[in-house]
Amino acid sequence: MAAAKTNSKPQILYSCYYARSREGENFIPEHVFSYQIAGEMIVSDGRTTKTLKAGEYRFSRRNHLAKFVKIPPEGGEFKTISLFLDQEILREISNEYNIVSEKKIQGDAMFSLKPHPLYHSFMTSLQSYLEVEQKDNEVLFNLKIKEAVLLLLKVNPELKDILFDFNDPGKIDLEAFMNKNFHFNVHLNRFAYLTGRSLATFKRDFQKIFQESPGHWLLNKRLQEAYYLIKEKGKTPSEVYIDVGFEDLSHFSFSFKKKFGIVPSSL
Template sequence: MSTKTEKPKILYSCYYSRSREGEHFIPEHVFSYQISGEMIASDNKNTFYSKPGDFRFSRRNNLAKFTKIPPEGGEFKTISLFLDQEILREVSKEYNLKSDKKVDSDAMFSLAPNPLYKSFMESLLSYLEVEEKNNETLFHLKIKEAIHLLLKVNPELKDILFDFNEPGKIDLEAFMNKNFHFNVQMQRFAYLTGRSLATFKRDFQKVFSETPGKWLLNKRLQEAYYLIKEGKSPSEVYIGVGFEDLSHFSFSFKKKFGIVPSSLKHS
């Protein structure tokens, strides 16, 4: 098993205040259980709601925004298992499991409640709440157990889980105009459009006649201008259009338009 430092394969999330994720990219399939609080997720087509007791599946190589909302006076809690390609290939080889067809589905979808899912997730809590070290081998086995459990309860997931194809080359202009508001690194955009970073930058220059960085900044600021003019506040807008920091957004906005965002709707 790999010894490099990477994102935990099993994550127990706890929040006391409303929070939003940073980067909007789902790099691996994720099997999640909502313990308390609510989650709102959106891609460029749908908005997905998750409430206590819900199970969900998130597909790899998708863009999505997440807002985590704790219950009043309580804590937002989820368990998320990251079904990475290394483990899935291991299971595929061990049990001769292969994808038979390409499946087109949403970036996220609900899994019907099942007592097997619930007992599995509850069995993880004792390990996750204690935060003991050196659980890597155990968690590796639990991820494999989760894969088999998913296949038992939802056998149709086989064609998603064992599809190891990478994104193919797609229309760059259509993709960027649809996804510019997602806060992801440039190499993510390149990967999702089926290009190396160098090819992505070269093709981008041909299509838009400017660099990806300049185009993204201008596109996001133009969208923010429109939304604030329509009555939204800068604090509502800046994350939604792809900025991480309100002060950086305000600085960039003033540099482009000559006024601070908060004064726009009064102008």
């Protein structure tokens, strides 16, 4: 369960989970500055897997794919505060302070930030703001977001080249990207964007490379991977269906039986 006092496009989000959770889209659309209050989060971006613990600060990079497992402490709740640093506010800061990105930074989708007294004071001050509806206080919350960005630049100045890189992803090798990232549960328009293409161009290029539609290819690829994990690695259907990109177990089981003629549990 998640609790948050936000509008439809929250800038500051307080999340609370009472049970282990792997929900949510696997795409990070905006930079996020977060503080882990209680519990742990396991993050995998396809290259590395990290465990972020209570008391840690983290930075999530926009335009990245990642899977999240949220784990509450024994007998307690998973709690985190996240600030979404959207492009509009970052552009305002860039223009106001004449801050620009000077080089392209590659790296993980999410990484830890060293604790700092300024971070602690800032996150503590946010507790009272969470009692205020954001919908009618956009100016107030914009100021808090700007404050967070300036704190990040002061404590971690190397983030400048990440925060103020406003470029969209460039065109990349579609075949290599899809074979590496098919297990992320995102819409086709996300895959298209991350490979530097419009949705129409993505579908056209995909058909040329794989000789079938993206939807059909993704379904078969995910089912084949699931079959391997269950048959050869001994995993259960409930363990693999999210890992290979399905949203729910019933849809996975139905699709699996339709393709292989047997239910996944029979393996």
